[in-house]
Amino acid sequence: MAASRFADCNAVLKALQPIFQEQGMTETVHNWEDHGYLATYIKKNGSFANLRIYPHGLVLLDLQSYNDHAKGREETDQLLNKVEERMKELFHGNIKKVKRLPAILRGGTIDRYWPTADGRLVEYDIDEVVYDEDSPYQNIKILHSKQFGNILILSGDVNLAESDLAYTRAIMGSGKEDYTGKEVLILGGGDGGILYEIVKLKPKMVTMVEISFENDILDNLKGECYQVLIEDCIPVLKRYAKEGRMFDYVINDLTAVPISTSPEEDSTWEFLRLILDLSMKVLKQDGKYFTQGNCINLTDALTQYEEQLSRLYCPVEFSKEIVCVPSYMELWVFYTIWKKHVEA
DSSP states (O other), X not given: OEXXXXXXXXXXXXXXXXXXXXXXXXXXXXXXXXXEEEEEEEOTTSOEEEEEEOTTSEEEEEEEOSOOSHHHHHHHHHHHHHHHHHHHHHTTTOEEEEOOOOOOOOSOSSOOEEEOTTSOEEEOOEEEEEEEEEOSSOEEEEEEEXXXXXXXXXXXXXXXXXXXXXXHHHHTTTTOOOOXXXXXXXXXXXXXXXXXXXXXXXOSEEEEEOSOOOSSSOSOSBOSSEEEEOSOHHHHHHHHHHHTOOEEEEEEESOOOOSOSOTTTOHHHHHHHHHHHHHHHTEEEEEEEEEEEEETTOHHHHHHHHHHGGGSSSOEEEEEEEEEEGGGTEEEEEEEEEEOOOOO
């Protein structure tokens, strides 16, 4: 909770003990030579506090309480205020910094905490569970956020929110492409956003292949210029390649670049390479392949992905774009890949 430039561990402990004793809390103290103190304080209602005092000046206080009502939060704030005041008195205001973190609410009916791709914990303003079911392939949640609208979460990963048109635009080429009269193949895209946007651009035909399509975006799986195939995309790609069917655009919205940087050990990388190779086989010579990468901070994984592009059956070139996707709360990398022109 607080850090000072020096600390007499025993003096800090003795100064803070009365605060917890006033709360009727039972104390247990552990001390280690040269490593400071750990004191635990337990209240009759099950609430408890861990006080860790380090010789180099760091003092940490963690409080845990079952109650989330206003009175419980007020009592916690009052206790923390007393600890801060006592610490300032003890060190005569000579405290390097004080940092108080907001409470983490665990075990509630609504889970507000979801990790970013690079491992940071984010608390969302979730106020409703709209949908929560298991498909044969993944858990599907739709949670409502006050800021971002409905958020689709697949097996624990934040997938897309109503606020995230920036994602859809980026994976379609950021408005730089002319889809009029073009043949388009979408791999994944179960939220329906990509299909919805492309259909408005008057393509010749859009084929979307999604293994688990369980939403109400579309009234029909087939329209004048689109069709949705509820199938595994790998057999479909192999069939199209065998038939010689070609597309102007292939949009891969299946999965982000794996965080693991060991392609030979991670089956997701093998799946990714297979999708890339098959997609190149059904992409026209002047066509474009769009896909997401991952969080901009995952530089090793993104570099590994770019190295995989040199191992495809045909030579390719690529460009990338960095986009802020609102509900991700992190910058996201998108790739455009095309077949390299080879002089005859």
